[in-house]
Amino acid sequence: MSRQRYWGTPIPIIHCEEHGAVPVPEKDLPVVLPQDCVPDGSGNPLNKREDFLACSCPVCGKPARRETDTMDTFVDSSRYFMRYCDPKNDQAMVGAGTDYWMPMDQYIGGIEHAILHLLYARFWTKVMRDLGLVKIDEPFTKLLTQGMVLNEAFSRTTTGKQYFWAHELDIARDEHAKVISATAKSDGQPVTYEGWTTMSKSKNNGVDPQDLIEKYGADTARLYTMFTAPPEATLEWNDAALEGSYRFLRRVWNFGLKLAAGNPAPGTAASYGKQAQALRREIHTVLRGSTTTTSACSTTRWCRAR
Ligand SMILES: [Zn+2]
Known part of the structure; x- marks a missing residue:
């Protein structure tokens, strides 16, 4: 679980020439990282920090070196939520708060969590259970895997692959709004329709919420994203439906105003x-x-x- 990076949870080990890898005594925990390291791209900057590296062996007291590998980020994300249940506990990592609040009622995450965070967090919980730290067997009661927001993507391959924004194109559609063909406004040449894909900066098919908020207001942006599909379903972005949400809110507003007038x-x-x-x-x-x-x-x- 170690990695050769500066910013992570320190591994509390001291290396002595005579005694090998020795755990940092409990009274000296936690090991605190220096906060002013500047990574320069040439490996773990902790290896250059004599003030961090130099220590003495807990067994013999002779000069020793501190471990510079840190733990993978999953070590922290696998258990931080249990600490949140007991944030002020200075005697133990978890305690009565964790007994009261855990397991978590609802976990919300993308599909990528299914094979990473969920797996590690469950594993971690079971180790804590076996150590007698927590009474629970599973950390999460229910899982909601939120759907992805998709949009159409258009590209052209010349020397490399170039993606186009929809507003840069003339797009011909059939009566079901399916794309028949598309050409770039700049040169009139055809571009390839890639279909519905996840929104991505590199594919020029993202939608900036700030633009929606400026044009329609935050209520419209919120109403559209929450109403168009259930949270666990995939959502195909639709500018026309967004307009519909805006018109609906205006009707509600006008309806309220009319009633208020009386x-x-x-x-x-x-x-x-x-x-x-x-x-x-x-x-x-x-x-x-x-x-x-x-x-x-x-x-x-x-x-x-x-
Ligand atoms: Zn030693």
Whole structure:
């Protein structure tokens, strides 16, 4: 689990010529890294830090060298959440807080976590269980693997592969909006349609949330991304549907304004007109449904009714 990098959890070992690898005594833990190392690309900068390297052997007291390898990042990510349950515990790594909060109710992560972090975190938990540090057997109760957001990608291969932004192209589509052909506006020459792929900086098919926020506002960006597909499903980006979310919010806004015009003073329910009372009742029914059930059934019913 070691790596030859400066910034990581130090491995608390001291190397003595006579006694070999000796653990740092518990009273001297934790080993603290210097924070002013400047990596210059020529290996682990800790190897040049005499103030870090020089120490004495815990067994014989003679000059010794400190271990400069650090632990892989997964060592930290496999257990930090248990420390969060007991952040102020200065007697132990985990304690009563961990017994109370763990296992975690809901894990949210991309599919790449399935073979990396989830595996290591479970392994780590089981070691802690075997050492008697925690009572749990599994760290996570439920897993939600969030879906990817896809967008269309267009490229051309000449000397290397070049990707185009959609706005740089003239794109012909059939009646189902499927791409028939695409040409670059700059030279009128065809480009290759690569289909739906994950958004990527290198493929020029990403969408910057800041642009959406500037054009439509944060509510539209949020509504679109949360409503278009369930969180675990793959989402194909669609500018037209984004416009639809914007129009929907405007309709809600105008509807509210119209009602408010007849009922200018926000106050007690009794001071509301009939329509506003009905709306207020509906809103509170939805609120109750969304806070007391885990499914979105009442929201769906509300949407269907309109
Ligand atoms: Zn020694």
